[in-house]
Amino acid sequence: MQARQITVRNVSAELAEKLRSLAESRGESINSTVLAILRQALEVNERRQRMARYATWTQDDLSEFEA
Numbered sequence: 001m002q003a004r005q006i007t008v009r010n011v012s013a014e015l016a017e018k019l020r021s022l023a024e025s026r027g028e029s030i031n032s033t034v035l036a037i038l039r040q041a042l043e044v045n046e047r048r049q050r051m052a053r054y055a056t057w058t059q060d061d062l063s064e065f066e067a
Contacts, residue, residue, distance in 0.1 A: 008034075
């Protein structure tokens with residue numbers, strides 16, 4: 001899946017400062033910190049999604065394995 005860019009408008013000074021402070025404490029960019037927060041809030045786990053592609057068997061795969 002291709003990455004997309006999103007612009008967030010009307011970010012308050014307080015929120016911007018909290019994001020900057022959190023990013024700094026984590027040693028990350030603000031972008032990385034915001035992405036981590038969004039993934040956690042929306043329960044998106046890219047590793048889990050990639051693993052599901054490799055760990056999902058078709059019915060034919062299961063039949064072959066059981067044989």
